[in-house]
Amino acid sequence: MSELADHVDRDPELSGDEKETTIRMCGQDKRCSVFSAKPTVVKSLLDHDHFELGWARVLADGESRHVDDRSVLPPETGSIVAVEGAMPVGVLTVKSKPRANNNQSSIVNSETIDSSVFE
Numbered sequence: 001m002s003e004l005a006d007h008v009d010r011d012p013e014l015s016g017d018e019k020e021t022t023i024r025m026c027g028q029d030k031r032c033s034v035f036s037a038k039p040t041v042v043k044s045l046l047d048h049d050h051f052e053l054g055w056a057r058v059l060a061d062g063e064s065r066h067v068d069d070r071s072v073l074p075p076e077t078g079s080i081v082a083v084e085g086a087m088p089v090g091v092l093t094v095k096s097k098p099r100a101n102n103n104q105s106s107i108v109n110s111e112t113i114d115s116s117v118f119e
Contacts, residue, residue, distance in 0.1 A: 004070075005043040009079035011059065025089060032089050037082040044108035046080070050087050057082040 011019065014037060021041050025032035034051070036042050045051045053070045060078025067073055073080065 004046040004074055004080065007074040007078075007080050008039050008043045008046065009059075009081060010039050011037055011057075011081035013059075013064075014081075023092070030089055031086045032092060033084070033086055035082070035084045039081075040103075041108060042080060042083050045083055045085065048087070048091075048108055050091050051085050052087070053083060053085045055084050056080045 019037045019039075021034075021036040021038050023032050023034050033054075034045060036045060037057075046053075053073075055066045055068045056070075056073060057080070058065055058067050058073075058078045059081050064081075
């Protein structure tokens with residue numbers, strides 16, 4: 001688990017049903033956009049070698065702010081409660097057989113991938 005993942009927490013302003021994860025891509029896109037406010041998925045995305053952070057939502061002292069620069073994370077105070085970023089389409093898979101569990105936290109696998117497949 002990365003140092004950033006240690007700073008992830010649930011967003012107290014969102015109910016369980018509001019903590020969503022979305023993956024978007026269009027036509028010929030080589031990259032997909034990923035958003036999540038689900039803490040287990042946020043941790044996995046921050047640990048993934050191919051996830052490029054666009055922004056993180058950080059809560060501190062009851063205030064919410066967007067942080068666009070990964071280098072200023074982890075926050076000195078506060079918690080990362082959501083992230084948006086991009087990944088190569090090549091990391092996505094829809095399997096013909098289900099995983100051993102039905103947990104959203106298992107969606108993102110941090111298994112090492114050869115980057116040359118994305119060139």
